[in-house]
Amino acid sequence: MELNEIFRTAAATVGSALVMFIITKLIGNKQISQLTLFDYITGITIGSIAAEMSVSDEVKDLWQPVIAMILYGAIGLILTWLTMKSLRCRKFISGTPLLLIDRGKLYPENLKTAKLDIDDLLTRARTAGYFDITKIDYAIFESTGAISFMPMAKEAPLTPIDLGYEKEADKLVVNLIMDGIVMEENLRRCGKEIKWLSKQLRDQGYSSPTQVFLAVVDKDDNVTIYPQSEKQDRKEPFD
Secondary structure, three states, X not given: OOHHHXXXXXXXXXXXXXXXXXXXXXXXXXXXXXXXXXXXHHHHHHHHHHHHHHHOOOOOOOHHHHHHHHHHHHHHHHHHHHHHHOHHHHHHHHOOOEEEEEOOEEOHHHHHHOOOOHHHHHHHHHHOOOOOHHXXXXXXXXXXXXXXXXXXXXXXXXXXXXXXXXXXXXXXOEEEEEOOEEOHHHHHHOOOOHHHHHHHHHHOOOOOHHHEEEEEEOOOOOEEEEEOOOOOOOOOOOO
């Protein structure tokens, strides 16, 4: 392989990766289960064009695949914009939810429309924790392909309101030290100072933040510290 071919392959690979990154950031981050069918196909197509651009000798002009990827990304952006602006477009492009179970009654026709059989429904129900389908009040096939289940009222878990009291809202714990480095901005947001943190460390037997792998504080100012360890013991419970 000649030097210019190596340079061309490297440049094409870096260029295609950069274009895919930009397109991905513009379209937005989505999990696989959140992608519409068109999003999924577009992603595969852009990836295929990028791979072809990187290794194919037949592609002489690198701008051609770049333009193709940009156009596919632009089409995805336009469709996303249309689904946000128009309810009709949203229903046509993304689809609409389908009722599979309604107060214990199954809808076989909606199962067929969703391209599911009864085994698929039962498997999804078991995965969601419902081993007895008679305990499901509603099952809705979402436009993303997921199925949402609502248990019957008598099977639903009790909430604090059901028991007659209101639970205090939880707050997120705040990271104070990460990898031995004090997160000073987080410390200020908690209304604390370095002196307070140093005292918390001393009270738990640490003389320096460098000895701490992670330290967090909860809403009650309780500090939990996870120390650094020179010897990392891997715990594999399933070996």
